[in-house]
Amino acid sequence: MPPILEAHNLVKHYGNFAAVKGISFHIDAGEIFSLLGPNGAGKSTTISVLATLLAPTGGEAMIGGHSIIENPTAVRQIIGVVPQEIALYDDLTARENLYFWGQMYGMHGRRLRQRTDEVLAQIGLAEQAIRAVKTFSGGMKRRLNVGVGLLHRPRLVFMDEPTVGLDPQSRRAILDMVHDLHRHGISVLYTTHYMEEAAELADRVGIIDHGKMIALGTQQQLTQQVGRHDTVHLQVGEEPHAVALANALRAIPDVQQVSATGQHVVLVVRSAAETLASVVSKASDVAVKIRAVDIQEPNLEAVFLHLTGRALRD
Amino acid sequence: MQKLMAIGLKDLRLACRDRAALILMLLAPFALTIGLGVVTGRFTAGGGNRSISEIPVVIVNKDGEQLGNMLVELFTSNDLAALVEPVVLHDVTAARQQVSNDHVAAAVLIPAGFTQSLFSQQQQTVPIEVHTNPGRELTANVVQAIVEEFLSRVYAGSISGQVTTTQLLSSGRVAPEDIERIAREIGIQPGVTASAITVQRVTAGAADILEFDLLTVLAPSVALMFLMYTVSYGARNLLVERTAGTLARLLVTPTSSAQILGGKIFGIFLTGAAQVGMLIAATTLLFGVRWGDPLGVAALVLASTAGATGWGLLLATLVKTPAQAGSIGSALMLIFAILGGGLGFSFPLPDWAQPIAHLTPNRWGIDGFIALGGSGTLAEVMPHIVALLIMGTTLFIVAVLLFRHQGWVSRKT
Numbered sequence: 001m002p003p004i005l006e007a008h009n010l011v012k013h014y015g016n017f018a019a020v021k022g023i024s025f026h027i028d029a030g031e032i033f034s035l036l037g038p039n040g041a042g043k044s045t046t047i048s049v050l051a052t053l054l055a056p057t058g059g060e061a062m063i064g065g066h067s068i069i070e071n072p073t074a075v076r077q078i079i080g081v082v083p084q085e086i087a088l089y090d091d092l093t094a095r096e097n098l099y100f101w102g103q104m105y106g107m108h109g110r111r112l113r114q115r116t117d118e119v120l121a122q123i124g125l126a127e128q129a130i131r132a133v134k135t136f137s138g139g140m141k142r143r144l145n146v147g148v149g150l151l152h153r154p155r156l157v158f159m160d161e162p163t164v165g166l167d168p169q170s171r172r173a174i175l176d177m178v179h180d181l182h183r184h185g186i187s188v189l190y191t192t193h194y195m196e197e198a199a200e201l202a203d204r205v206g207i208i209d210h211g212k213m214i215a216l217g218t219q220q221q222l223t224q225q226v227g228r229h230d231t232v233h234l235q236v237g238e239e240p241h242a243v244a245l246a247n248a249l250r251a252i253p254d255v256q257q258v259s260a261t262g263q264h265v266v267l268v269v270r271s272a273a274e275t276l277a278s279v280v281s282k283a284s285d286v287a288v289k290i291r292a293v294d295i296q297e298p299n300l301e302a303v304f305l306h307l308t309g310r311a312l313r314d
Numbered sequence: 315m316q317k318l319m320a321i322g323l324k325d326l327r328l329a330c331r332d333r334a335a336l337i338l339m340l341l342a343p344f345a346l347t348i349g350l351g352v353v354t355g356r357f358t359a360g361g362g363n364r365s366i367s368e369i370p371v372v373i374v375n376k377d378g379e380q381l382g383n384m385l386v387e388l389f390t391s392n393d394l395a396a397l398v399e400p401v402v403l404h405d406v407t408a409a410r411q412q413v414s415n416d417h418v419a420a421a422v423l424i425p426a427g428f429t430q431s432l433f434s435q436q437q438q439t440v441p442i443e444v445h446t447n448p449g450r451e452l453t454a455n456v457v458q459a460i461v462e463e464f465l466s467r468v469y470a471g472s473i474s475g476q477v478t479t480t481q482l483l484s485s486g487r488v489a490p491e492d493i494e495r496i497a498r499e500i501g502i503q504p505g506v507t508a509s510a511i512t513v514q515r516v517t518a519g520a521a522d523i524l525e526f527d528l529l530t531v532l533a534p535s536v537a538l539m540f541l542m543y544t545v546s547y548g549a550r551n552l553l554v555e556r557t558a559g560t561l562a563r564l565l566v567t568p569t570s571s572a573q574i575l576g577g578k579i580f581g582i583f584l585t586g587a588a589q590v591g592m593l594i595a596a597t598t599l600l601f602g603v604r605w606g607d608p609l610g611v612a613a614l615v616l617a618s619t620a621g622a623t624g625w626g627l628l629l630a631t632l633v634k635t636p637a638q639a640g641s642i643g644s645a646l647m648l649i650f651a652i653l654g655g656g657l658g659f660s661f662p663l664p665d666w667a668q669p670i671a672h673l674t675p676n677r678w679g680i681d682g683f684i685a686l687g688g689s690g691t692l693a694e695v696m697p698h699i700v701a702l703l704i705m706g707t708t709l710f711i712v713a714v715l716l717f718r719h720q721g722w723v724s725r726k727t
Contacts, residue, residue, distance in 0.1 A: 051566045076568040087559035089324070091331040103320040104567040132331075148563075 004029045004064060004156050004187045005050070011058030012045050019045040021211040022059065027156065027189060032182050034202035035191040036300060038312055042211040043191040044084060047158050050189070051081045064155055077105070080154030084161045086141045087148075090134035094125050094144055097133060098151060105152035115151060123147040123177065139170025146177055156187040163197065175200065195300045195312055207304055214307050223298040229256055230272035231302040232279065233294040234265040241288040248282045259311050266311045268302050317569050321577025322584050325551060329585045335547050339589045343540040344596060350532045351601070368399045369453045370418040372409045375402065379429035385442075385464055389422070398457070413445050419453035421445040422461060432468070529603045530687030531680070537593045538618060538679045539651040544589050545626025546643020548582030552630045553639055575717060579710070582626050586619040606686030610695050614682045614702075621675035621702035624709025625650075631716035650674040678702050 003026040012020040020042045027033040035043050048054040050061055052072040060067060066074040088097050095116055102112040120126045123143040133141060142162060149157055159178070163171040178201055181188055192198055198205050205222060207215040215222055236242050239262055246260035249267055254275045258267040269275040272295040283290050296302070304312045329335055373389055375382045389400040401418075403409045409421040423443040431440035444461050446454035555561040555578070564574050594611065597603040605611045629646065633639045653667075654676025671677045682698035 053562055053566050073568050073570075076566055079566075081563065081566045083559055083563060085559040087563040089328060089560065091328050092324070096327075100320065100324050101563075101567070104317060104564060104569050106317075106568065108316065 001029050002065070003027055004031075005061065005189065007046075007050065007059070007061040009059040010046065010049055010056050010061060012042075012049055012054060013057040019211055020049065020056075023206075023208070023211075023213045024059075025206050025213060025216055027187055028203075029155075029187055030182070030185045031203045032178065032188045032190060032201050034198035034205045035189065035208055036193070036195065036198040036202075036205050036304075036312075037191075037208035038193050038310075041193075041208045043193075043208055044160055045211075046208070047081075047160050047189065047191060051079060051158055052076055077152070078155045080149035080152065080157040082146050082149040082157065082159040082162050084164060086145050088133050088141065088144060091132060093130050093132055094120065094136075095129040097144060098147060101148045102151045107152060115153075119147045119151055122150070122180070124173065137170075139166055139173065142166060142170060142174060143177070146174065150181070154186070156189065157181060159188060159190045161192055162190075163192070163194070193312060195304075199300055205300060207300070207307065209304070209308050215303060219300065222300060222303045225303055225306060229268045229270055229298055229302060229306075231296040231299060231305070232267050232269055232272050232276070233292075233296070234267070234279070234283075234290050235292040236263055236265065236283075236288050236290060239263055244286050245283055245288045245290075248286045248288075249279060252278045252282065254278070257305055257309060259305060259309065261311050264311070266301070266305060268305055317573045318577040318580055321564075321574065322580030325548070325578065325581025326584045326588065328551070329544075329547070329581075339540060339544050339547070339585075340592060343536045343593055347529070347533050347536045347593075347597060350536070351529055369397060369456055370399045370401070371457050372401045372403050372412050372418050372421045373424070374404065374406050374409045374421065375424045376406070376426040377424045377428040378426070381429040381432065381468060382424040385422070385424060385461070388460070388464055394460070398460070410445055413447050416447060416449055419447050419450040420457040422457065529597065529601055530605070531684055533593070533597045533601075533603050533605075534683035534687075535651075535655060535676070535680050537590050538622075538654070538676045539647060540593075541586050541590055541619065541622045541675070542625070542647040542650050543643065544586045545582055545622045546629055546639060546646060548578075548585060548623070549626045549630035549633070549643060550636045550639035551581075552578055553633065553636045557636065575714065579623065579627060583619055583623045586622055586626075587615060590615050590619060604687060605683065606689065607691050610686045610690065610692035611683075613692060613699055614679065614686065614695055617699040617702035617706075618675050618679035618682075620706035621678065621709075622706075624706040624713070625675065627713035628709050628716075631713050631720065650676050653677070655680045672701075673705075675702055675705060678705075 005027040007026070008024050010020055010023045011018070023042075023046055025033070035046065037043050045054070049056045050063065050068060052068050052075055056069070060069060062068075063075045064078045066078075068075050089100070092100065098116045098119055099112060102108075102116060107115065117126070120129050123146060125140060125144060125147070128136070128140065133144065136144065146159070146162060149159070163174050166174065175197065178188060178190065182201075188201075190197070190201055199219060202219070204216070204218050206213050207222070215225065234242075234245065236245060239260075242260040242263055242265050246258045246265050246267075249255050249258050249265065252269075252275060254270045256268040256270065258265065260266075267279075276293070276295075280290065301312050304310070329339070371389065373386055375386050377383070386400075386402060388394065389398055390402070403412075406423055409423060412418045413421050421444070423445060425440050425442065428440050428442065442461060442465065444454075444458045446458065448454075555564075561574075565571070594605055594615070598605060625646070626643075629639060629643055633642055653671045654674035655671070678698045678701050682695040685695055685698075
């Protein structure tokens with residue numbers, strides 16, 4: 001089966017600023033593909049181009065066999081978009097919102113009413129269908145925001161950081177919905193700056209930074225790039241201490257990479273068990289108190305750190 | 315078309331759910347109409363229509379010559395018998411006292427030498443004084459209008475007489491010493507009598523009494539003033555869609571830019587028409603306001619809304635934020651009301667400013683509704699309707715061009 005999405009060398013400039021600098025990837029049918037990167041990496045711009053909201057400066061993409069440049073209307077019919085912002089009408093009820101957006105996808109009448117009920121049940125808002133959106137909690141709005149993107153049974157759903165600002169319970173609900181989409185064979189392009197979300201959801205991950213795709217593959221393929229290295233997270237008291245500690249830790253031979261962000265120091269080491277003693281000793285040397293230590297086996301964060309020298313949340 | 319209507323109906327529904335907007339769209343104009351009606355005595359005992367007839371007026375003729383007598387004859391003629399109730403006095407002070415005591419609407423004071431001043435080579439100005447009662451502004455204005463009409467006829471006759479005597483003099487057919495006599499004779503030529511000077515009256519049906527309901531002026535004035543608020547509210551909502559992200563979401567659906575913009579425009583139009591329609595229904599049912607020929611009223615409502623919608627669209631292209639749309643829209647509402655005749659009266663504009671008044675939908679709409687309220691027909695207000703439609707279409711085209719230039723509904727930004 002051909003890929004549902006193929007992007008070739010996508011470029012997007014805003015004046016002299018290059019937000020996307022030649023991104024290429026594909027998404028297979030039924031796959032969850034995560035675009036992982038820090039804020040400002042170009043994830044939202046990439047989605048906006050693929051969703052035909054923005055015209056690419058260069059490159060091309062085919063979605064469901066349709067060109068985003070030559071045949072955008074056909075593309076819009078088969079994609080669903082869940083934007084990062086809550087794009088709903090606050091003074092309309094949940095049902096009225098879904099009904100209106102369904103009309104924008106050419107649905108109407110009984111078919112639309114039935115589909116509205118289905119989506120309300122799917123997103124867990126059937127009981128709140130007649131309440132105005134302005135009375136909803138943030139999590140409920142996010143779920144409805146997702147629901148709008150699913151109304152017309154798209155083959156590919158773009159979800160742009162759908163869990164931003166949510167409490168853990170609401171975030172969990174969104175992630176479960178994505179799993180549900182996967183079970184129903186719907187392809188998903190999921191952007192996030194949370195490594196753990198990408199790790200949980202994605203069949204394949206594309207790591208994007210400064211408008212470029214710097215790594216692409218399954219999680220196993222990506223983590224093999226950093227070898228069998230552990231990632232150690234240290235929390236110190238104050239930001240200047242973190243910087244001082246990071247500088248001191250670079251002297252340890254087994255430390256592959258180290259970065260300081262706020263009160264955190266992240267380092268990639270060959271073996272956390274073998275290096276930890278040296279780390280604590282160095283901290284003592286520079287009079288920095290370590291408040292917490294977290295050791296992780298190779299993960300996407302380590303991959304990003306290995307590739308860019310920065311933590312994912314820098 | 316279905317999507318366009320869905321967008322428009324959605325906007326109408328949102329407007330109906332916006333409590334603050336509803337207050338300004340419906341309650342405020344309704345309350346203002348009632349308030350103005352109370353202040354102007356529309357709702358005092360007797361209710362119904364207020365007729366303008368038998369206006370009490372006193373006349374003092376100190377001139378005693380041809381023109382002064384002609385003016386007195388005019389007021390006491392059968393032509394004006396139903397309209398005015400004149401009393402001739404000899405004392406100016408007493409006449410003014412009658413006005414001060416609110417016994418009469420006005421006192422017409424014809425000064426001595428008025429007739430002479432018309433033939434005087436020194437051209438001294440001898441004005442007729444119309445002493446008006448501020449508590450009876452409307453009827454006093456009628457008296458003043460009669461005097462002004464009389465004077466304009468006199469002046470027209472005087473000009474033609476001057477031309478004639480000048481030609482006679484230059485041709486040598488008369489001697490200079492005979493000019494004054496001939497001028498007087500021209501002035502009293504047959505046909506130039508009081509009965510030839512008539513006041514044009516507008517009558518309702520077969521009645522001779524001019525029936526006039528203040529609310530037929532107040533209600534449309536207020537409705538059109540607040541219509542401008544509604545269209546600026548629509549402009550604000552256009553901008554809210556952009557900032558709230560719903561416009562971007564619309565653009566990623568298989569809905570064309572034309573459908574999106576058309577739907578938003580339709581929503582503004584629909585909301586405005588619904589607002590004016592509801593105000594008409596309410597004032598008709600509750601206060602018995604006669605708006606006139608239903609077809610004419612419906613057509614004028616739609617045309618006025620189209621004209622106002624054009625202004626609302628233009629506003630949306632000129633501002634950057636919803637807050638700006640709200641502020642500037644409110645200012646526009648008041649300015650248009652002042653220029654176009656909101657609140658039931660027109661501020662006296664200089665001649666050069668009159669065309670500016672006709673740039674507002676208020677002016678055309680109010681004139682049209684007054685004509686319809688005075689038993690006018692659809693045909694009589696067609697010029698107003700056409701003017702409003704031209705206004706709306708022109709502004710719509712300008713706004714769409716500006717929208718495209720600004721990349722408003724473009725997917726290329």
